[in-house]
Amino acid sequence: MTGENMTDAEKEFLGSTDKNPSNILPKKLTLDSYLKFECHPGVSCFTACCHNIKIILTPYDILMLSTRLGIPAHKFITQYTQPTYLEKTDMPGVQIKLKEDTGGCPFVTPEGCTVYTDRPSACRYYPVGMADFHEGGKDDADEEKFFFLVKEPHCKGFDEDKEWVIGEWREDQGVDVRDEMNKEWLRLIMRRKSFGHQASLSEAAKRMFFMASTDLDSFRNFIFNSSFLDTYEIDEKTLQEIKEDDLALMHFSFTYLANTLFGAQGMKIKKEKLDEKIREIKDRQDESLKKAEQDYLELKAERERMLQEKK
Numbered sequence: 001m002t003g004e005n006m007t008d009a010e011k012e013f014l015g016s017t018d019k020n021p022s023n024i025l026p027k028k029l030t031l032d033s034y035l036k037f038e039c040h041p042g043v044s045c046f047t048a049c050c051h052n053i054k055i056i057l058t059p060y061d062i063l064m065l066s067t068r069l070g071i072p073a074h075k076f077i078t079q080y081t082q083p084t085y086l087e088k089t090d091m092p093g094v095q096i097k098l099k100e101d102t103g104g105c106p107f108v109t110p111e112g113c114t115v116y117t118d119r120p121s122a123c124r125y126y127p128v129g130m131a132d133f134h135e136g137g138k139d140d141a142d143e144e145k146f147f148f149l150v151k152e153p154h155c156k157g158f159d160e161d162k163e164w165v166i167g168e169w170r171e172d173q174g175v176d177v178r179d180e181m182n183k184e185w186l187r188l189i190m191r192r193k194s195f196g197h198q199a200s201l202s203e204a205a206k207r208m209f210f211m212a213s214t215d216l217d218s219f220r221n222f223i224f225n226s227s228f229l230d231t232y233e234i235d236e237k238t239l240q241e242i243k244e245d246d247l248a249l250m251h252f253s254f255t256y257l258a259n260t261l262f263g264a265q266g267m268k269i270k271k272e273k274l275d276e277k278i279r280e281i282k283d284r285q286d287e288s289l290k291k292a293e294q295d296y297l298e299l300k301a302e303r304e305r306m307l308q309e310k311k
């Protein structure tokens with residue numbers, strides 16, 4: 001129900017009640033491995049894991065939750081989240097803002113989660129973590145994945161009798177859909193992480209990443225009301241889709257961010273813009289050539305003057 005399981009990558013980003021690796025059971029599991037677990041209102045620990053937890057929200061989580069609550073993303077962000085850096089990177093993100101008095105998630109009640117069917121990705125994973133050594137590029141990397149159990153000491157769900165195979169559990173929790181929706185975004189963070197501290201992101205790049213990751217309305221506004229469309233070649237079908245469909249816009253934002261932050265393929269700059277850039281560079285080169293020529297002529301004249309004076 002709540003808490004988390006996650007990929008090695010996701011474990012970094014999607015929140016953890018407990019960073020203690022001793023809670024990870026040292027056994028590699030597959031989609032066909034058995035799991036004995038159930039979380040329901042009858043367990044004595046019910047909602048314990050919705051307190052004092054760090055829940056990082058992905059763009060898809062924010063889209064789902066703000067739609068569920070019927071408020072725009074920017075309002076959701078202000079009301080229910082607080083800023084954070086996505087672990088060990090300088091990429092800004094948000095996590096759920098816990099209640100000051102109880103340390104509880106704002107969506108938890110004694111009866112359980114009030115946004116259950118739209119709960120964040122991090123809340124869906126526990127207790128099945130996934131290690132994914134696939135860093136992007138290839139899609140046929142199933143063999144690089146395996147699963148493991150995270151067993152927190154206070155969690156009584158393991159004492160229940162219900163049995164699953166891991167694949168069933170993941171489907172029941174809607175994890176597969178989340179994996180699909182989050183993977184490109186998570187890869188951006190993994191990519192950033194792999195650069196370490198060698199290069200820092202510009203403030204403008206961080207702002208763009210934050211806006212596109214947390215507020216699709218503002219990102220849409222940026223696309224349609226800035227020089228964006230003068231710069232990039234976007235076909236009509238895509239334009240129509242990203243104008244009307246938030247999911248299409250979200251996926252588009254991942255492609256755009258991968259392109260602007262890491263130079264990945266996927267965005268095409270308009271020919272006129274490219275020509276303009278080339279002209280600018282050439283003009284700059286012409287200018288510096290002219291300047292070098294002028295400097296040379298002045299030095300030469302100076303030298304000749306000195307020679308004349310010596311005579």
Ligand code: SF4
Nearest residue numbers: 050105107108113123
């Ligand atoms: S969103 Fe729901 S499941 Fe997740 S911590 Fe909050 S109350 Fe618990």
Ligand code: SF4
Nearest residue numbers: 039045047049155157
């Ligand atoms: S059984 Fe585990 S997952 Fe369910 S409420 Fe208790 S601690 Fe959370």
